[in-house]
Amino acid sequence: MVEGHNGCKEAPQSYTAVWPEGAGAAIGAALSGSSIGRPATTNIDLKSLIIMNELHRTRSVSQAAENLRVSQSSISMSLAKLRRQFNDPLFVRTSTGMEPTPHALEVLTLLSKAERLIQSALQHQVIFDATTSERIFHICSTDIAVLTLLPTLMRRLKEIAPSIQVDLLPMSDSIPRLLESGEVDLAVGFISPMGAGFYQQRLFRDRxxxxxxxxxxxxxxxxxxxxxxxxxxxxxxxxxxxxxxxxxxxxxxxxxxxxxxxxxxxxxxxxxxxxxxxxxxxxxxxxxxxxxxxxxxxxxxxxxxxPYYILQHWHERYNHDPANVWFRSVMAELFLR
The missing domain is CATH 3.40.190.10 (Periplasmic binding protein-like II)
Structure with missing residues (x-):
């Protein structure tokens, strides 16, 4: 059971997306028309780019409007905005429909690359495999842990995660900052509440x-x-x-x-x-x-x-981090009672 006090509370899971290499450049190029060296503007939204892609696919304003469930005037206005942005007609009427200009084809190629990168980013998941990981977990605790906690912990890690390493750091007044920055993964001991943004779990009672x-x-x-x-x-x-x-x-x-x-x-x-x-x-x-x-x-x-209670503490930034979750679960498995 995870407990909190003095402002500690459960927080919704939150991740910062890490774009695959090149995604930012591809999207930036598509938005700015970098192939002709024009600066990016702020009046192009994702909807306009979707319309551009649909026009290329259907070669028809009316069909694009129908597929996207918008009016033809919306398609026309978005196309006009894109033309101003790229200083190019982008699509012209021909005997076979609305055909893209060479500039439009270049932009569409970049957008296609960006779309694949965005899709990859949205499907990206952080995976932690303890059996193969060589991660070093940093713990703040007292020297008592050397005699009471570490022997049991290291014996268990050797069985389930043989390449995991543990770095034991001394207690200090910097624990909140170290947990917040990620320099320390867990603080274990009899520690005063650290307030909002921190989590704690009671492990065992001592006297x-x-x-x-x-x-x-x-x-x-x-x-x-x-x-x-x-x-x-x-x-x-x-x-x-x-x-x-x-x-x-x-x-x-x-x-x-x-x-x-x-x-x-x-x-x-x-x-x-x-x-x-x-x-x-x-x-x-x-x-x-x-x-x-x-x-x-x-x-x-x-x-x-x-009596008093020994708890493990961590920061909410790492509440859903797979590696941190796994390590906390090992600690609870061994010492929660």
Whole structure:
């Protein structure tokens, strides 16, 4: 389920047409009469060009009018406009009907090319084949993702899209701009709403737990509030992890925390914990990765704290982009719960 807030809303699909090579030149030449070097004017519309083509096909003003379901006077007026535009009669009456002049034949040839190019453009569809694509997907996330998300993601990509690459970028205040420009495909984490033009999907809920080394001399199977305040803590301050939720809770409950070491990253946290008596409040998903070694234990915090949600975010420019849609679906398949 895709969710939005603070102005986020569903937007209709919108694509910018990419003309096949040469289409612009062909259409421009047809409209401007470039074969004789005349500048383009703005009073020729597509209807007039359709009339010109129908006159060539039928060789008859009356038949062209009937086929196009317009009056003969409309045909005549459009022909007069085209004659002024191209400074040429374009069609003249002969014993076999309205025959095109050499100039008209040249313009009609260009129009025929332009028509084929336009038809090709209108039928053009963006196709993304994950099994053969070598695309690089850029993700903004926390370093926690290196330990918790990327192993699972890369294992799955190897199975279904072996040539896809992933570039993990750090969280920053530039995430909205990077998503909007396409420099980043997805931002994953606990991220503040970015407002209108952005989409988000909730992946999973996480909560905070306390990590301590196995064999801690004073903290056993249960952590009391008094122990929490008396013991020395190892803290990590990094965006996108729900750290602000923890800080607000401690402040609201007037819980003191004695900090012995502050680090900017969760990477390398486990070795510090296993070699000290520090306590560290960490996201549970990360803590489970630490605890899998048997050297670190996870304890419930001695105070109530709200859980938080990890979401994936993207910009509406890429809401219908096949590659982005596919990558988001893989993320949801793996982590949505």
């Amino acid at each position: 905070f737990v306390c990590a301590v080394r196995a064999g801690h001399p004073r903290v056993q199977d249960e952590l009391t509030l008094q122990q929490f305040e008396l013991e020395t803590h190892l803290t990590v301050a990094t965006p996108g992890t729900g750290h602000s939720v923890l800080e607000r809770t401690l402040a609201a409950k007037k819980i003191r925390r004695k900090v012995g070491l502050r680090v900017p990253s969760f990477l390398g946290l486990a070795p510090i914990l296993t070699n000290t008596d520090y306590l560290a409040v960490v996201p549970e998903q990360l803590g489970q990765s630490f605890a899998s070694t048997g050297q670190i234990r996870l304890l419930q915090l001695p105070f109530a704290i709200a």
